[in-house]
Amino acid sequence: MENPLVDILYTQNWDSSTKFSIKVTKPLHTxxxxxxxxxxxxxxTYGRFFTLDGxxxxxxxDEFAYHDMIAHVPMATNPDIKRVLIIGGGDGGTSRxxxxxxxxxxxxxxxxxxxxxxxxQQYLPQTAGHIANxxxxxxxxxxxxxxxxxxPDASYDLILVDSTDPIGSGEGLxxxxxxxxCFRVLSDEGILINQHESPYYSFxxxxxxxxxxxxxxxxxxxxxxxxxxxxxxxxxxxxxxASKKYDPVRDHQAERWEAFGLKTMYYNxxxxxxxxxxxxxxxxxxxxx
Ligand code: AAT
Numbered sequence: 001m002e003n004p005l006v007d008i009l010y011t012q013n014w015d016s017s018t019k020f021s022i023k024v025t026k027p028l029h030t031x032x033x034x035x036x037x038x039x040x041x042x043x044x045t046y047g048r049f050f051t052l053d054g055x056x057x058x059x060x061x062d063e064f065a066y067h068d069m070i071a072h073v074p075m076a077t078n079p080d081i082k083r084v085l086i087i088g089g090g091d092g093g094t095s096r097x098x099x100x101x102x103x104x105x106x107x108x109x110x111x112x113x114x115x116x117x118x119x120x121q122q123y124l125p126q127t128a129g130h131i132a133n134x135x136x137x138x139x140x141x142x143x144x145x146x147x148x149x150x151x152p153d154a155s156y157d158l159i160l161v162d163s164t165d166p167i168g169s170g171e172g173l174x175x176x177x178x179x180x181x182c183f184r185v186l187s188d189e190g191i192l193i194n195q196h197e198s199p200y201y202s203f204x205x206x207x208x209x210x211x212x213x214x215x216x217x218x219x220x221x222x223x224x225x226x227x228x229x230x231x232x233x234x235x236x237x238x239x240x241x242a243s244k245k246y247d248p249v250r251d252h253q254a255e256r257w258e259a260f261g262l263k264t265m266y267y268n269x270x271x272x273x274x275x276x277x278x279x280x281x282x283x284x285x286x287x288x289x
Contacts, residue, residue, distance in 0.1 A: 007023050008023070008024045008027070009021045009022070009023060009024065010022045010024050010039075010041055010043075010049075010051065012051075012054065012055060012056055012233070014201060014233040014234065015201045015202070015203065015233070018201075018233075020056075020231070020233070022041075022043045022045070022046055022049070022231075023043060023044065024041045024042065024043055025042045025043055025044055026041065026042040027039070027040075027041055028040040028041060028042060028048070028123060029119060029123065031115060031119070033113050033115045034113075035112055035113040035168075035169050036052045036053045036113065036164075036168065036169065037052070037053050037054070038050065038051075038052060038113075038115060038116060038119060039051045039054075040119065040123045040124075043059075045061065046059040046060065046061045046062070046230075046231060047059060047060030047061050048060050048123060048124060048126075049231070050091070050119070050120070050123070050124065052116070052164060053168065055164070055165065056231050056232060057091065057164075058091045058093060058120075058124065058127060059231050060124070060126055061230070061231075062229050062230045062231055063091075063093050063126070063127060064264075064265040064266050065227055065228060065229045065265075065266045066093065066227070066229050066232075066237075067093035067094055067096065067097045067127070068097065068264050068265065068266040068267035069225070069227040069239060069266060069267060069275070070094055070097075070160055070162060070193055070239060071094055071097035071098050071160065072097065072257070072262075072264060072267040072272075073193070073225060073239070073241065073248060073267070073272060073275070074158050074160075074191045074193055074241070074248075075098075075101060075158075075257065076252060076253055076254065076256075076257035076269070076272055077191065077241075077243075077246050077247075077248045077251055077252060077253065078157065078158075078189055078191060078246050078251070078253070079253050079256045079257060079260070080157070080189070081101075081104070081157040081158045081189075081191070082103065082104060082105040082106075082157055083105055083106050083155065083156045083157050083158075083187075084098050084104060084106070084107045084108070084156065084157070084158045084159075084160065085107075085108045085110065085148075085155075085156045085158070085159045085160070085185070086098070086107060086108070086109045086110065086159075086160045086162055087110050087144035087147070087148075087159065087160070087161045087162065087163055087173060088110075088111060088112075088144065088161065088162040088163035088164065088170070088173070089109060089111065089160070089162030089163075090109075090111035090113060090114075090116030090117045090120060091116065091117075091120045091124060091127045091128060092109075092117070092120055092121075092124075092127040092128035092129075092130065092131050093127035093162075094160055094162045095107050095109050095130070095131070095134070095137055096127060096128075096129075096130050098160075099130060099134050099136060099137060100262055101260060101262075104136060105136065106136050106138065107134075107136055107137045107138065108138050108140060108147075108156075109137060109138065109139050109140065110140045110142060110143075110144050110147045111139070111140075111141060112141070112142065112143050112144070112169050113141070113169075114141040117131065117139065117141075143169070143172065144161070144163065144172070144173050144178070145172040145173060145175070145177070145178045145181065148178070148181040148182060148184075148185050149181055151185045152185070153184055153185065154185065154186065154187045154188070154190075155185045156185055156186055156187065156190065157186070157187050157189060157190055157191070158186075158190065158191050158192075158193075159182050159185070159186060159190070159191075159192045159193070160193050161173055161182075161192070161193065161194035161195060162195075163194075163195060165195070165197065165204075165207065166207050166210075166211070173194075174207065174210070174211050174214070175214070176214045176217060176218065179192070179214055179215050179217075179218040179219070179242075180218055182218075183218050183219060183244070186244060187244075188244055188245060189244065189245050189246065190243070190244050190245075191241065191242070191243045191244075191246065192215075192219065192240075192241075192242040192243070193239050193240065193241060193242075194211065194215070194239065194240045194242070195211075195239065195240070196208050196211060196212065196224055196237075196238035196239055196240040197211070197237070197238060198232065198233050198234050198236055198237050198238065199226075199236060199238060199279075199281065199282045199285055200233065200234035200236055201233055201234060204233065205285060208238065208285070209285060209286070209288070209289045210289075211240065212224065212240065212286055212289045213289040215240055215242045216289070218242070219242035219243060219244065220243075220244065221241075221242065221243040221244070221245070221246070221247055222240065222241070222242050222243075223240075223241040223242075223243075223247070223248055223249075223276055224238050224239070224240055224241065224276075224278060224282070224286060225238065225239055225241060225248070225275035225276045225278075226238050226239075226275055226278060226282070227239070227266070227275060238282070241276075248272070248276060249273055249276050252269075252272055252273060254269040254272070257269065257272075
């Protein structure tokens with residue numbers, strides 16, 4: 001590895017003719033579980049990162065963008081949220097951000113693959129360091145759709161779907177049945193945030209439009225917001241915001257959120273409102289669903 005003539009690369013095909021590579025300084029761990037292949041690597045610029053079935057999940061350098069935007073947008077829309085369900089998110093980044101709010105009472109984290117959590121605890125303390133000593137956080141190792149099916153009505157104020165893309169084990173989390181179950185287990189003020197993929201490459205666009213259509217059939221308020229993350233295909237990604245009562249811009253509680261005094265690297269009150277202003281080509285993609 002010290003040989004200047006040799007580079008060891010991690011490469012993800014962003015589409016059939018576009019590749020993204022990071023030079024690996026050290027491959028740390030590889031494991032195949034019943035659900036997926038898990039790899040951890042070290043790199044210079046992005047620090048430590050991990051992939052599932054070869055797809056980028058988390059890097060030390062840019063995970064803050066994703067985890068800030070999935071967690072703080074709903075919390076600043078309804079600062080009274082107390083009971084949170086996270087589906088996926090075994091790396092811990094999303095629960096780390098949610099647990100920064102002292103008034104949160106409980107966080108259920110439902111991750112299909114226990115090995116993701118255990119390996120992140122070992123290799124990625126930046127996102128998983130709090131898991132072992134956060135008494136409000138409860139781990140459940142099962143499929144997210146199965147888990148919500150068995151929960152009573154109105155169990156949560158917020159559901160964050162922090163899952164893989166709609167292929168393989170994440171597939172069930174992009175179905176109308178799943179969104180209906182989420183609606184049922186949410187309180188009357190409930191909010192659901194989910195992956196809306198990227199508006200750039202055609203595979204993601206197709207999935208994003210399908211998911212958006214299904215959510216619109218289930219929730220009365222459905223919005224989409226964007227953020228930048230360097231290591232996901234195209235760097236331009238979207239989250240869906242679905243809600244029973246609150247609109248994220250009309251009901252934005254900037255002053256109450258700022259009073260929490262949280263220091264964030266990506267999210268702020270201007271980003272909150274700006275993120276819902278979408279480029280015309282994205283509006284047109286969503287309008288056609
Ligand atoms: N915080 C950003 C990291 C992720 S990882 C997504 C997690 O979802 C993985 O740990 C995976 O094991 C888990 N998962 C997949 N399917 C299910 C399921 N059906 N039920 C519960 N957990 C599941 C998100 C990366 C997003 C990548 C976007 N390109």
